[in-house]
Structure formats: C-alpha cells, structure tokens
Amino acid sequence: MMCRALRVSRSGFYRWLSCPDNRWKLKRQLITASVLDVYATFKARYGAPRIAKELAALGVSCSKNYVANIMHREGLRARNGKAFKYSHHSSAMINVAGNVLKRQFAVDKPNQKWVTDITYIWVKDRWLYLATVMDLFSRSIIGWSLDLTMTEKLNTDALQMAFIRRDIAPGLIIHSDRGVQYRAVKYQDLIRSKGGVVSMSRRGNCWDNAVMESFYSRLKVELIYAEQYRSIDEARSGIFEYIEVFYNRLRRHSALGYVSPAEYERICA
Incomplete structure (x- = not known):
C-alpha cells in the first residue's frame, strides 16, 4: 500500500531497504565522522551547538539535535558538560617548558622559529594521527608524520624529517602545546641535541599556536x-599530495603576499 501511494516499485523499495549502505546510512556515517573530527580538533571543548555551527561553516548541513544524538551515541561530552569529569594528574606538569615564542609569529629569516602540533583525522572507522612541523618564516610544512597511534614517535619522526631537510643553527625555537607527546624526554632531548629551544603554549590556550591551528583548519x-577517505592508504596519498605538492608549492598564502611558501622562499633567497 505504501509503495502504491508513493508510486515506487516494491522490488525497488526492498532493494533499497536491504542495501547496507543506503544513502541515509551513508549520510549519517559521513556526518558522524565530521562530528568526531571537530570534537577532537577542539579537544572536547565544543558541545553539540558549537559543533553544529562549526560543521555549517564547513558546508556540512545538520541540526544541533542531530549532532547531539550522534554525540550521545558515540559517548562524547564537552568539557563544560555536567557529566564531564576532569581527571587531574601530577604528570601533566612534568617537562613543561615556558612559552618562549609568546605569539611572535613574524620571522625575518628561515629556521628561526618552528611550530608543531598533532591533529586527528577520522578515516572510515578509526583515527589517523598527523603531526606536522612548520617554519614560521615561509609557513612551509618542513616535516610531517602519519601514524595509527599517537605516541612520541609520531612527533619525533616529523621533527626528524624537518632536521634532515633544513640547515639549522643553535637557538632555533620549536614551539608546541603541552601534549604528553611533546613533554616526552626523547622528543625534548632531540631538540636540545640540535641546539634548539623548547617552547610550549600556556595551559588551555590554543591561540599561542594559532598558525599551526590555522593550517589544520x-x-x-x-x-x-x-574527500571523506575510506581507507588509510587513500588518506596517506591525499595528505602527501596536499602538503608536498599543493600547500608547499602551489597554494597562495595570504600572510606571504599571496604567493606559495616555496615561491616566497625563492624570492627571499
């Protein structure tokens, strides 16, 4: 009766109903991935209203209630939510460096100030973690690493790539947030072995590393x-192309007078 009223074939309806990835399920999967990604990007600071606004700004249309339903199903709560419980550990203050950078993002020479951070990328049914290192002089991504786990190896590998690519001198400032990976002894020892200076954002202040946050955005x-990648290999390939081909060599950067990082370094050289 419903098929007759809607003027659709019964066979077509049952085929749609039995399809494991019908368009509604697919839409929900895509929006769920976006919600998880925004939630992680803003480090659990955003609840459903702000996540919905953020998604709208990114061109993903969904209501606050729809986002709230997804968050409830995934067990996500904002830090300002009534059910969110803080867990204080003394280890959170171990190996914390001072904010040497102090938001002084302007640089007149390369390899004077680098910034680094880690972001989360949701791929199909799991997280992929990306660590990057940026030279503030040209805003070029000079080191990066992808992994399925977020350990000190992730950010150390990204930093090692940057050291291989660049000739540095003692006094180089390398700035990050206070994440446990950046407080790791091995990571900080690597910086100091090159004559570098460890710098960290103030507690809960993402603006102290605003340039890196802007790149991730x-x-x-x-x-x-x-792209909404469906596999890890697809994501790796796409991220490689974006950083090494598009962003560093082609993308016009407003802070550089609308030339690419590579072109800016060529002109200044």
Missing part, C-alpha cells in the same frame, strides 16, 4: 571533509 576544509 584549512587542511580539514580543503581536503579531509571534501
């Missing part, structure tokens, strides 16, 4: 949300 909008 553009990466998500211009690549991750648009």
Whole structure:
C-alpha cells in the first residue's frame, strides 16, 4: 500500500531497504565522522551547538539535535558538560617548558622559529594521527608524520624529517602545546641535541599556536571533509599530495603576499 501511494516499485523499495549502505546510512556515517573530527580538533571543548555551527561553516548541513544524538551515541561530552569529569594528574606538569615564542609569529629569516602540533583525522572507522612541523618564516610544512597511534614517535619522526631537510643553527625555537607527546624526554632531548629551544603554549590556550591551528583548519576544509577517505592508504596519498605538492608549492598564502611558501622562499633567497 505504501509503495502504491508513493508510486515506487516494491522490488525497488526492498532493494533499497536491504542495501547496507543506503544513502541515509551513508549520510549519517559521513556526518558522524565530521562530528568526531571537530570534537577532537577542539579537544572536547565544543558541545553539540558549537559543533553544529562549526560543521555549517564547513558546508556540512545538520541540526544541533542531530549532532547531539550522534554525540550521545558515540559517548562524547564537552568539557563544560555536567557529566564531564576532569581527571587531574601530577604528570601533566612534568617537562613543561615556558612559552618562549609568546605569539611572535613574524620571522625575518628561515629556521628561526618552528611550530608543531598533532591533529586527528577520522578515516572510515578509526583515527589517523598527523603531526606536522612548520617554519614560521615561509609557513612551509618542513616535516610531517602519519601514524595509527599517537605516541612520541609520531612527533619525533616529523621533527626528524624537518632536521634532515633544513640547515639549522643553535637557538632555533620549536614551539608546541603541552601534549604528553611533546613533554616526552626523547622528543625534548632531540631538540636540545640540535641546539634548539623548547617552547610550549600556556595551559588551555590554543591561540599561542594559532598558525599551526590555522593550517589544520584549512587542511580539514580543503581536503579531509571534501574527500571523506575510506581507507588509510587513500588518506596517506591525499595528505602527501596536499602538503608536498599543493600547500608547499602551489597554494597562495595570504600572510606571504599571496604567493606559495616555496615561491616566497625563492624570492627571499
């Protein structure tokens, strides 16, 4: 009766009903991945209203209630939510460095100030973690690493790539947040072995590393949300192309007078 009223064939309806990835399920999967990604990007600071606003700004249309339903199903709560419980550990203050950078993002020479961070990328049914290192002089990504686990090896590998690519001198400032990976002894020893200076953002202040946060925001909008990768290999290939081909060599950067990082370094050289 319903098929007759809606003027659709019974066979077509049952085929749609039995399809494991019908369009509604697929839409929910895609939006769920976006919600998880925004939640992780803003480090559990955003609840459903703000996540819905963030998704709308990124071109993903969904209501606050729809986001709240997904968060409830995934067991996510914002830090300001009534049910969120803080867990204080004394280890959170171990190996914390001072904020040497102090938001002084302007640099007149390469390899004077680097910034680094880690972001989460949701791929199909699991997280992929990306660590990057940026030279503030040209805003070029000079080191990066992808992994399925977020350990000190992730950010150490990214830093090692940057050291291989660049000639550095003692006094180089390398700034990050206070994440446990950046407080690791092995990571900080690597910096100091090169004559570098460890710098960290103040507690809970993402603006102290605003340039790196801005890069991740553009990466998500211009690549991750648009592509919705279905496999780790696809994501790796896409991220490689975005960083090494598009962003570093082609993308015009407003802070550089609308030339690419590579072109800016060529002009200044």
